[in-house]
Amino acid sequence: MKQDYILLVLTLVLTGCHNKHHEINMNDTYFVDKVPGDFPIAFKPELVPKDVLIHRGIFSPDMNEYYYTISDKNFSGFDVKCIKKINDSWSEPRNAFFNTEYNEHGMSFSADGNTLFFSSTRPVKDEAIPSTWHIWKSEKQDGKWTTPEFVDFPNLKEKLVSHPTVTKDGTLYFHASNIDYSDMDIYYSMLVNGRYEEAKKLNIPFYGDLMKCTPYVSPEGNYILFALVKESLELNICYKNGENKWSEPVRLPAQINRKGQGNPYITPDEQFLFYAEEQQGDTGSWSINWVSAKTFIKE
Numbered sequence: 001m002k003q004d005y006i007l008l009v010l011t012l013v014l015t016g017c018h019n020k021h022h023e024i025n026m027n028d029t030y031f032v033d034k035v036p037g038d039f040p041i042a043f044k045p046e047l048v049p050k051d052v053l054i055h056r057g058i059f060s061p062d063m064n065e066y067y068y069t070i071s072d073k074n075f076s077g078f079d080v081k082c083i084k085k086i087n088d089s090w091s092e093p094r095n096a097f098f099n100t101e102y103n104e105h106g107m108s109f110s111a112d113g114n115t116l117f118f119s120s121t122r123p124v125k126d127e128a129i130p131s132t133w134h135i136w137k138s139e140k141q142d143g144k145w146t147t148p149e150f151v152d153f154p155n156l157k158e159k160l161v162s163h164p165t166v167t168k169d170g171t172l173y174f175h176a177s178n179i180d181y182s183d184m185d186i187y188y189s190m191l192v193n194g195r196y197e198e199a200k201k202l203n204i205p206f207y208g209d210l211m212k213c214t215p216y217v218s219p220e221g222n223y224i225l226f227a228l229v230k231e232s233l234e235l236n237i238c239y240k241n242g243e244n245k246w247s248e249p250v251r252l253p254a255q256i257n258r259k260g261q262g263n264p265y266i267t268p269d270e271q272f273l274f275y276a277e278e279q280q281g282d283t284g285s286w287s288i289n290w291v292s293a294k295t296f297i298k299e
Contacts, residue, residue, distance in 0.1 A: 026271065029063060031090055036272070039255050040291035043274065047083070047093060048287070055105060056214075056263040057274050057288040061113035063267075067096055068288065069105045078103035080118070097145050098138055105133075106163035106263075110170075111219040114140045117151070117164035117172065124150050126157075132179050133162040135172070153189050155198040163214050163263075167221040172196065175213040175226075184211040186226055188244075203244050214262045223297065225252075225264035225273075232260035235275060237296060252296050256289075266293055 026035040034041065047068060048054045053075070057068040064085045071078045080096040098104060098118060106119035117137045124134060135151040153161065156176055164174045170191030176199065177184035187199040202224070204212065211229035218224070222240050227233040228249070234257050236249040251257060258277065265274045272290045279285050 029269070031085065031088065036291050038253075038292055038295050040277075040289040042287040043290045044090075045287055047081070048285070053286050054288055055276050055286070056107070056265070057276075058107060058109070058265050059268055061109055061111060061268045063269070066090070067107050069107070071103075071105075076103070078105045080104045080107060098136075098148050103133070106135075106174075106214075108163075108165045108216075110166050111168050115166070116140075116145070117166060118148075119162040119164070120148070122148075129157050130179055132160045135161050135164045135174060151196060153187075153196055153199045156187070165215055165217045167217055168219045169221070171217075171221065173202070173215045173217045173224065174199075175215060177211075184213050184229065186212045186215045186224075200244065202246070204238055204246055205248050207249060214264065216264045216266060218266065225266070227262040227264070232278075233262045235261045235264055239298065250296075256291060256295075266297075270297075 032044065043057060048070065051073060052070050053073055055069040055071065057066065059066050065082055067080055067082050069078060069080050080099050081093040082096045083090040083093050096104070098116070100120070100122055102120055102122040104118060104120050108117050109115070115137055117135060119133045120136050121131065121133055122136070123131065136148040137151055138145045138148045151172070159176045160179055160181065161174055161176045164172050166172050171188055172191070173186060173188045175184055176187050186202040186204070188202055189196040189199040207228060212226050213229060215224055215226040223237055224246070225235060225237050228236055235252040237252060238246040238249050241247055256273070256275070260278045261275050263276045266272070267274065271293060273293045274288055274290045276286055277289050279287050
């Protein structure tokens with residue numbers, strides 16, 4: 001009996017030490033005072049100036065840079081900012097290297113960190129393509145980012161196309177809609193011989209009649225997170241079970257889906273979900289929240 005008691009105490013002590021060590025490591029990785037568990041908290045709220053909305057936050061795959069999108073409260077003037085790790089802290093925010101006088105948003109890295117996709121309203125050389133959100137990409141060559149290039153989907157030239165997310169094999173997922181944002185849904189396009197094929201609509205069961213937006217696909221392509229457009233945005237997850245076949249969507253836990261959420265993103269270490277949320281009790285401001293991804297992702 002005494003031996004069992006001692007074993008129990010040792011187990012609890014070792015577990016506590018492991019959890020504390022894990023939290024310290026996470027603090028060192030993210031340079032924050034506190035990391036979340038099963039309940040979300042705001043990530044670096046001091047990055048959001050007064051009278052500004054924040055829409056999305058992502059890390060570079062090496063975790064040394066954090067990019068985030070802000071706009072005014074009229075949903076115009078979208079800019080992407082970047083902070084970088086310097087010694088043991090984050091730098092002051094600066095405009096991202098691809099930021100211009102046009103609107104920029106919806107950025108996403110390839111898993112190897114050598115390609116950055118993003119959404120932009122910058123003009124396309126083809127005058128037949130309407131002026132709206134389109135997807136662009138920049139590649140890192142010899143340590144420097146190339147001039148962004150327009151990503152052309154042959155069957156979506158007249159559509160609004162935004163919020164790219166990419167798997168390791170180069171398949172792009174994104175949302176597309178009419179120019180007036182109607183009929184918004186998630187599409188994917190496969191990379192074949194260096195060019196993207198015609199995009200296909202993602203086959204998500206039971207919600208074919210509801211609009212969907214702001215997808216995040218895992219690097220392996222085995223699950224996808226997205227927002228369902230209801231009275232407010234609702235985060236869901238689907239698991240892949242065949243070629244363009246997906247499981248029934250599962251609503252993320254209630255502590256995440258509280259008041260309208262979008263732009264889900266899983267950190268490169270697969271530890272946390274980041275997403276945008278309208279702050280509780282304050283309809284005039286948003287935050288980027290983070291929460292343990294172990295809360296809802298299947299092993």
